[in-house]
Each structure stands twice: as structure tokens, then as C-alpha cells.
Amino acid sequence: MTGEKHGVAEHLEHWVTPVLGYAVNLDTFVMTGIVVAFLMVILFLFRINMHDGAPTGLQNFLEVVVEFIEDLVKENLPVYVPWVTPLALTLFIFILLGNWIGEIPGMKSPTADINTTVSLGLISFTLLLYFSLKHKGMGYFSEFLFHPFGKWLIPVNFFMKVIEELAKPASLSLRLFGNMFAGHVVILLIAAMIPWWMNWTVGVIWLGWHLFIGLIQAFVFTILTIVYIAIGQQKEH
């Protein structure tokens, strides 16, 4: 039993390697690279078959995805910004494929690494800051001082606003990481606890469930990023 637990823990650990003097998780990079390579193949196949007639097959699927994300952006942003759509699309596809790649035996989800989710969370946070400063200017900083309790409780306001703003990327990152990491822990524990010849039954059920969770998490991350941008664009608090 101890040996099995040790095996599970070992499987969850990252291959940390120094690159230019900085530690990086090599397995995360390899998995991310596979996702990027897969996407490049998909893009190549899409581009050689692309036409402006009635869409079929891959083009049809990609159009559905792009339209879905574009509708989300257009419906939620008070001021439509064209480059937000491909950004949200990249977030959605990157997180979705990052989540799903971990379901292939021998692969690991790059989104089950806190570094990936924190980097994505920080991108979302940067967008929030950019749009808040662009649309509110100095008014954004006044929110830190005078909201929600007015000028008599500035320290409390500042503390609460800082927590509120930091909670956004933190919740985004930890939610995605927690879901993906927990999914892998559960599948490893199931594999360790039940007899090997029963693994496939539970594995198939869990696989279906975890594919669904991966889709939901990609959607949640994307829609929340769009919502944060929308909050940044709102003039008045």
C-alpha cells in the first residue's frame, strides 16, 4: 500500500529541470508542446480545406467554436473589442486541449500544473487591469480608496478592494488547477485501489466525466475572463 501511494505521489510530481538557471517543469512544457503541435496540424488541415461555401467537417466544427466564443464576447462586453475574441478563443482552446490531453494514457494535463493556471490567471488579471485603467482612468484607483464604505474607511476600503482584485486571478487559477489536479489524483487512486482487471470500467466512466469537467472548466475560465474585461469596461462601480 505504501508502495502504491508512493507511486501515485511520484506520478503527480513534475520533472523539474533548470533552464538558463531557472527551474521549469519539463513535463508541462512537453505536454503544452504536444497541444500546440496538435493545434498546428488542425490549423494546417483547416487551411488547406478552407472554402467560403457551405462548411463541412472540421471547418464546420471550428466555425461553431469561433461563433460560440464571438457571441460570448459580443453579448458580455459593453464595448466590443475585436481582438478580445481571438484571445478568448485561444484561452478556451488552450485550456480545453490542455485539460483533455491528460485523459490519454501516459499523458499529463498542463492545466494540472499550478504554473500554467497561474500564468493564464495573470493574463486574465492583466486584461482586467488594462481595461479598468483604459475606461476608468484614475477612477479605477479611487475605487480602491472610496469603495464600498466611502472616505471615512479608506484603509478598510483599500484592503477589501485589494483582496477583491487579487481573488479574481487566484480563484481562476486555483479553480482550474484544483479541478484538473484532483481529477488526476482521483483516477490514480482508483487505479491503485481496485484490481487491475476492473480498472477499465471505472476508468471509462471517470474518463467521460472528466472530459465533461474539462469542457466546463475551459468554458468557466473563458467566460470569467470575458466578464472581468466587461467589469473593467464599466464606467461606474
Add this chain to the structure above:
Amino acid sequence: MELNATIFGQWITFFFLFFLLTKFLYSPLSRVMKQRTAKIQEGLDAAEKARIDLENAKTFYEDQQVKAKIEAQEIIQKAQDRAVALKNEIVSQAKEESKRIVQKSREDIQFEWEKARVELRREMADIIFLATGKVLGAAVDRDRHMALITDVVEHVKANGA
């Protein structure tokens, strides 16, 4: 499970992917979708125009039909009026003609009557000559006794003929 330089690597990967997806997926796909939307819109506009044209043609056809009916009615009415006028004219002419014929017939009859009277008178005179000749036993000179005979004939005519 600790934070390290992987974060920066993932940023680079993310923005590389953002570039790839924007350049090779989103932009061309948006262009294609806009072109298709424009094509569909063109088709819809053409269909709408065709529908309006059809509607106009139908209205024009119905108007023409109504006009044709009205014109046909007018033509029929005119023809009827003309026929009535013609009939009246013919009837009037026929009446005039019949009057003229009757008048002429009367004149002819009168003429024949007068002619018959003259003939009768002449024949009566001849008979009287013969009879008188027979009675008197001598010939009566027509030219010489004409005045006398004429007086007798007039007298007979006045008293009983």
C-alpha cells in the same frame, strides 16, 4: 507543486498560440464567414427583390386586367350604342322609304285612275257613237259631234255613274 519559471514559458506559449490562432484560424475564418454572410445576404436581397418584382408584376397584370375589362365594357357599350343608333337610323330610313313608296304608289294609283277614267270616257264615247249611229241609222262624225257627246257623257256621269 511550486511556482517557478514555467509561468513565463506558458506565457510565451500562450501568446504564440494566440498569434497562430488569430492569423491562421480566427482571421481567415471570420473573413470566410463574412463573405458567406454577404453572399447569403445578397441571395436574400435578390429573393426579396424578385418577390417585390413579382408582386409589382402581379399588381400591374391585375391593373391591366381591370383596365382591359373596363375597356372591353366600354367597347361593348359603344358597339351597343352604335348598333342602337344604326338600328334607329335604319328604321327611320325604312319608314321614310315606306312613306315614299306609299306616296309614290298613291300617285301611281291616282295616275292610273285618271288614265283609266280618260280611257273609259273615250271608250264610252266610242260606244255611244256606235250606238247612236245604229239608232239614227246614219254615221256620226266623231269630230263634228264630239262636243255633244261629251255633254251627254258628263250628264250621265253626273246623274248616275
